[in-house]
Amino acid sequence: NAGVTQTPKFQVLKTGQSMTLQCAQDMNHEYMSWYRQDPGMGLRLIHYSVGAGITDQGEVPNGYNVSRSTTEDFPLRLLSAAPSQTSVYFCASSYYQGAHNEQFFGPGTRLTVL
Amino acid sequence: GENVEQHPSTLSVQEGDSAVIKCTYSDSASNYFPWYKQELGKGPQLIIDIRSNVGEKKDQRIAVTLNKTAKHFSLHITETQPEDSAVYFCAASPPEADGLTFGKGTHLIIQP
Numbered sequence: 001n002a003g004v005t006q007t008p009k010f011q012v013l014k015t016g017q018s019m020t021l022q023c024a025q026d027m028n029h030e031y032m033s034w035y036r037q038d039p040g041m042g043l044r045l046i047h048y049s050v051g052a053g054i055t056d057q058g059e060v061p062n063g064y065n066v067s068r069s070t071t072e073d074f075p076l077r078l079l080s081a082a083p084s085q086t087s088v089y090f091c092a093s094s095y096y097q098g099a100h101n102e103q104f105f106g107p108g109t110r111l112t113v114l
Numbered sequence: 115g116e117n118v119e120q121h122p123s124t125l126s127v128q129e130g131d132s133a134v135i136k137c138t139y140s141d142s143a144s145n146y147f148p149w150y151k152q153e154l155g156k157g158p159q160l161i162i163d164i165r166s167n168v169g170e171k172k173d174q175r176i177a178v179t180l181n182k183t184a185k186h187f188s189l190h191i192t193e194t195q196p197e198d199s200a201v202y203f204c205a206a207s208p209p210e211a212d213g214l215t216f217g218k219g220t221h222l223i224i225q226p
Contacts, residue, residue, distance in 0.1 A: 004157075033213055040123075042203060043158070045213035058213055059115070090157050099213045100146040100165075105157030 004106035023091030032074040116141040120217025137204035
């Protein structure tokens with residue numbers, strides 16, 4: 001099993017550009033989520049999904065969209081990148097619904113917005 | 115919502131000594147408290163978790179204690195080794211929460 005994979009590993013964008021961060025898992029997990037990690041801020045929940053076709057907002061959803069058309073994939077879209085979105089983004093998944101179970105994190109995508 | 119405070123932000127200990135990282139939380143309904151370890155350039159990985167129906171849990175050199183009355187929990191690492199050097203995050207979550215609320219992290223440095 002590859003676990004949770006994320007692409008790209010690094011990305012530089014200009015303000016106003018859009019892009020999609022890819023996340024995939026091969027563990028047949030129902031619950032998937034996106035976090036952003038900023039220096040001295042810990043990890044903050046952006047969006048999450050409890051299964052295919054179901055998504056919801058987390059703590060910091062503004063400027064991001066998600067969709068969940070399959071169990072395996074959970075892409076995160078930046079509609080119009082802003083410097084405040086410079087961060088490291090982590091995708092996570094877990095077998096059971098909700099956060100009260102081991103979250104398996106991907107290796108992260110480091111995004112810089114100029 | 116939940117708020118988690120974590121201390122210290124940096125902890126340096128001699129190899130073989132013990133390390134203790136402390137967290138406090140604000141929501142008395144929280145009942146799940148995991149600890150994650152993040153090595154450089156990698157995603158966080160769960161090392162131990164505890165639920166509110168127990169006060170302590172051990173796994174070899176790692177232990178977590180929970181004091182629900184005071185709303186704080188701690189990670190204890192004994193006989194520290196160089197591979198313990200990493201950033202450690204605590205988190206808390208009330209029932210039916212959307213996700214985890216993380217502390218800001220502790221950079222643990224093991225001095226040889």
